[in-house]
Amino acid sequence: MKNVFNFADGNKNQLSLLGGKGANLAEMTSLQLPVPTGFTITTTACLNFLKQSAGISTALKVEIQEHIDFMEEKTGKQFGNQENPLLISVRSGSKFSMPGMMDTILNLGLNDDAVEGLVKRTGDGRFAYDCYRRLLQMFGDVVCGIEKERFEEQLTFFKEQKKYLSDTELSEADWRQLVKIYKDIYVEVMHEPFPQDPIEQLYRSVEAVFLSWNNRRAQTYRRLHGISDDLGTAVNIQEMVFGNAGFESGTGVAFTRNPATGEKKLFGEFLLNAQGEDVVAGVRTPQSIMELQKIMPEVYHEFETISHQLEKHYQEMQDIEFTIEKRKLYILQTRNGKRTAKAAFQIASDLVAENVITKQAAIQRIKPEMITQLLHPVFEAEHLKKAQKVAQGLPASPGAANGKIYFTAESAKRASEQGEKVILMRQETSPEDIEGMMVSEAIVTARGGMTSHAAVVARGMGVCCVAGCEALNVDEFLEQVTCGERILHAGDEISVDGSTGMIYVGTIPYVQGNEQKLLETFVMWAKENAALNVRANAETPNDIQTALKLGADGIGLARTEHMFFGEQRIVAMQKLILAEEKAALREPLDYLKTYQKADFKQIFTLVAEKPCTIRLLDPPLHEFLPKTTEEIAVLAEEIQQPAHQIAQRIAELHEVNPMLGHRGCRLGITTPEIYDMQVTAIIEAAIEVSKIKNNQKIVPEIMIPLVGSQEEMSWLKTQLSRTIQQVFSQQNYTLEYKLGTMLEIPRACLIADKIANYAEFFSFGTNDLTQLTYGFSRDDAQTYINDYLDKKILPIDPFQHIDRQGVGALMKVATEKIKAVDPTLKIGVCGEVGGDPASIEFLQELAIDYVSCSPYRIPAAILTIAQVAIKNQVTHPVKEVQLQK
């Protein structure tokens, strides 16, 4: 096994073996770019070394020595030579970029003889001794573990004595003296002199770089970024070139395009007479790369040509490190450049326009979370630095907002009507807060998780939201919030970052992130590749329009209960619930039907021929009743019924565990009048819209929630079909419709084949399914879910990302059973995870037909679906090639 590769022998695909830096140096060498000579010691060598813990093997030493010999031959320089010494850099470089996590040693090969050789060769003793002291410090630090400060403080002391302000004031004599001091430090700590043998320096440096793979910084970084501990690092040995060899030398970094905006124009900076570390250290302010054009036009021109070449070669915007030594350009590193979301979209889009990459490749380059950054406002970075934090909660709905806080929906509404920018802050929200939420710039709750009422509604509205901010103690009565020592009152200004969950005092300015045009392009491209449809969870005209604009293929979940909370309707609903006898149901039902029908007509008109799933009433009845004595009194007055009777009925309907209560199809079975009213409204609305639009085909998909047994489904199917047939004969008009069900009860998944004998479509309600599969109440669980995440007991929050082992297993059972009964039955997913990129690959494996999510999550969902489809297509041909061998 070869442990060492000349740059000339590798290529860019050998990331695992040579590390990112090594592979790209090899690639650039093949491209005949001006890369200083060198070689790479492989990650395999590193792993063997780490396994054996017996120092560098003799075999490896032999290989290294051979390559050094080759370098000497090629450069005409010699290790330790007094005339023309070979100096090298030693750098780590693993498969995945881990910036600053591992170690680098420059100027290696210097010793008391070679430094004189460097003086001779460069005619610059000051430079040569500066290099030597740098080696002493880096070697001392990296190889021997001598704290940098021990060297730095001597330099500082020396400058103070000499009354120097900057390093550039030190003369050759000064550096010679410091080299001596540094050597003494080395002896003092190591009880031996600094090694004069360059090859010994090299072996020890290679060992140190190998070991740096396991230093604490590197381990932590890997854990944070999900990088495996088993990769090891390569070591790159390269001939030194000197950007600090005077003012015809320099060093810099440049991007081939603007990483903030994506503009197609070199973007970068450089420093004359400096080594790489000086640029990073920020001692002097670097100049724009454009300045180089003026100072050394031919070097600039060469660099520009190379940068075009590299970008074209890698088909991606590059981040290039270069050094100029006496007007000679060297390229030291290239890699794909990091960029903002906006730039990512712009560059990918431009590269397609330039015919460099395909649309599919462009899609693969967009991370789903970039869409959020593209669409939502963000705080201005410089203001954010100075901002005063109040608390941090869950980033429930992205965006940035500022405004005055109010603690009730009513006061928020009132303030908003007076033209104030309002932020609604509540212990937790309920459907009754909806009007307050609608006028708010942001919503903050002290309780509840990523799928709490506030979070779901806010995402649906595209309003910024921080939920479950447990440090806040919201006192809605006193109209104040306490957070530790701090107290904020109604009307105080705060700023809310829904992308990070952070809350600040005062008003922080933000910038709009809206880039609709770019997004539309990508959604269009993605849809050409997507294997799954994406529908929207939406029922208001506003939401539906947004959803369609963002690419929705239809409506996957229109929640009819949201329609009951309007001012007029809630009273009718309350009358319905308080009715003492069946006869008293009639009037409020008729009243509600009128409203519902109008709603459905709006929906069908907007959605047109696209599919549209409407879910029948889901929540338990008590959610619609007032809670406080005061509210009861108001209602009693309004509907002319004694308050104690109302209170009595509320007590009757009280449930210990409403999530497991008398709701969904259970209500539909015990009080069939409600569902009858709803399907009548749906079918009448569909007929009227169809008539208006010249018999346009409308196929309402009526979805029954909370089914757990085939008997529930068959009972309701019989009941509702009968009602629908009545509507058909009354209207003398028929149309196609479907009766389907949610899969949100574990039992429904276990017996999905039986239910499939009756249901005509299915939709996984992953929110409730997750609640029941885990036994987690999403209203209450955030406290221990947070603790679980901290203790690594939960790898992910299952309300945000699909739990493949548990919930996923039930979904798999269900889809298999359903498709076995009838492979044409459509299956969707309308819970939160339906819009979660991290969950979509799994959902696609299940062979479902569509996902449905809140409007603002649609583009990311479409993109992820396309990415998965493209990835799988890419994998297939490779496999086929392998098979042909």
Added chain:
Amino acid sequence: MKNVFNFADGNKNQLSLLGGKGANLAEMTSLQLPVPTGFTITTTACLNFLKQSAGISTALKVEIQEHIDFMEEKTGKQFGNQENPLLISVRSGSKFSMPGMMDTILNLGLNDDAVEGLVKRTGDGRFAYDCYRRLLQMFGDVVCGIEKERFEEQLTFFKEQKKYLSDTELSEADWRQLVKIYKDIYVEVMHEPFPQDPIEQLYRSVEAVFLSWNNRRAQTYRRLHGISDDLGTAVNIQEMVFGNAGFESGTGVAFTRNPATGEKKLFGEFLLNAQGEDVVAGVRTPQSIMELQKIMPEVYHEFETISHQLEKHYQEMQDIEFTIEKRKLYILQTRNGKRTAKAAFQIASDLVAENVITKQAAIQRIKPEMITQLLHPVFEAEHLKKAQKVAQGLPASPGAANGKIYFTAESAKRASEQGEKVILMRQETSPEDIEGMMVSEAIVTARGGMTSHAAVVARGMGVCCVAGCEALNVDEFLEQVTCGERILHAGDEISVDGSTGMIYVGTIPYVQGNEQKLLETFVMWAKENAALNVRANAETPNDIQTALKLGADGIGLARTEHMFFGEQRIVAMQKLILAEEKAALREPLDYLKTYQKADFKQIFTLVAEKPCTIRLLDPPLHEFLPKTTEEIAVLAEEIQQPAHQIAQRIAELHEVNPMLGHRGCRLGITTPEIYDMQVTAIIEAAIEVSKIKNNQKIVPEIMIPLVGSQEEMSWLKTQLSRTIQQVFSQQNYTLEYKLGTMLEIPRACLIADKIANYAEFFSFGTNDLTQLTYGFSRDDAQTYINDYLDKKILPIDPFQHIDRQGVGALMKVATEKIKAVDPTLKIGVCGEVGGDPASIEFLQELAIDYVSCSPYRIPAAILTIAQVAIKNQVTHPVKEVQLQK
């Protein structure tokens, strides 16, 4: 295919083909008992007839005619003969006894000629014409659908005219006249004369009996008793014998043993000069069978001999119908006799002692519900008839009780201390009511199902309980209960039947059902055959002793939280919960540990070497905190903490859905101090008991509730093992222990193999598993569960009987996964269904190791397990024989 069988050609095993009556008549004919000649038309013939609806087929008619010919030959009588006519009875008889549901026609074969023949043969014209009018009435009713009343009212009218008081006063002439009147009625309705051809009478009667299989009464009966509609009825044709041929004739019914007590002594009654229907009609009071010995000793002796013979032959107590015609005894029917629970035990036990049946056969004859009847008090039947019902709820814990009602635990306790018999009535109970429940004769709740707190605790204590009695409106403040118009106040007397769910006003006397000795015998026999162990859900010394006495093989579930509700302990628990910082936990934890340890020592001492599973704290913390402002004030005073702080903490701990809340292992992980305290107490207690008992082996099984992921199990295993090791080193003593978990979260079942890498035993908590699999809250679901049962949407209440399709499917997945990891891992079931006979066969199919149930359900569980094992052993050899063919 033969459609008709002579009695001499069948046997008792042909129940399906010949019906019960036919098969037994055939059997008795083979035994050469005095059975009147006859034959049976098969159920197959019936089913064919019903399928074709084209009348009786010619082929069947031919077969019937042949058998009539044979009867004529054998008896020397002839159909319709004027000298010696053949008269027959036509009776239905299906596989399962359906008493009175189908039809019978007697005296068939009489016509205007044959009646004269009967007069000649018997010399009794009065008798002959009485027979004729009976035929007219029965044929009219059964075959032609003429209402019986039309005949009866003529008889009544005739008697009024003649001023007769009883039928016996009618002369031959009177009956002749009535026969004429009856014939006229027949013509009036049917527009044709009564058929004079006996064979036509017969065909039409057979048709009518066939058709009676589908009459409404029969259909309803079958639905109620779960009898299939596909069986059909046989028809038995038999020569008439006449118990009404004077005072040397008679008819009667007798049991071979006493059906109430089981005593081995003929038990029955008879009437002289009567036909069977007269005994049933109750016109005259029958005499005891013992009287027959005096009146006709030789007939009695013959009957006694036959009854012994039949009992021995059938190996079971028989219920025999007989007729005496002129001192000649005929046996008309025999079947296994119905009996009380007490008699069932006594007879089965005696038959074993008499070497008639094996112990295993005896076990098969006891229905599990009989044990309840044997153990619990029952109201005296005659008093019950007169009792005034208040309402009916769920029969949550069997037994009968009476006493004065009280509406709070406190007032119940106070009244009990003053020597009153107390019944606790509450809207619903909570753990804080426990002391009130302990002093009560019965517990009644207005809300909650068969697995509500009240029900579970009451069954555990063996106290009578009616739960979820929704008609009651309990006002605990006013100390009264309203039920419709009725209002009862504290101190009013009621009676409660926990076996039927009925509540009565006033005091109804009851009788003790305790038959401990008989029960112990059967439990002993059953255990010899049981393939599963039965453990108890018990933690108090009283319950544990009861459980062991009733046959428990150990403790399957000792709930530690029940131990926190004592007066002293609850305050410590409350202090613990209200602690502001970790340091403040120490004192209450130490305090609780002392108590818990004493509890565990008691448990280990009682249970000795039997296995004992102790579950760590399960409910959410807020269950331990006060609810009302008043209670908070009391606590604030007691623990010297401001009331508003306590109220604040209560608000913090409030949960929307406590069932899905912060409880079980979630609490164990977020506040590890509690579980640490508990395992320390368990292990210290085990060590101390072991030491006291000469190092007796005690292996505590520590069970962690509510685990849903392998990470929870592994985290807690690490944590608790560390704590236990510390106890071992402090005590300088080690013992074996096991750490296991409940399977009560659907997800835990789905990933049971992963959990099995850590857990050392498992126990299905079917109550919570059912709640989560269905999404039913057992605190709230009873209203719609009742509606579902009514509408047949639920075939069973899944909290009472295992839901095989859903919950059962999860259990199957889990057991398979666990046994695949390690087949020696023990798996139990500790939910309600663990003690439910109807569920046990399914549980045994799962290959679990034990069930655990409340103490009073243990004997029934053991019995059922034995029955299943015996049944399966019987099946196996049969299968093997089939394989050898």
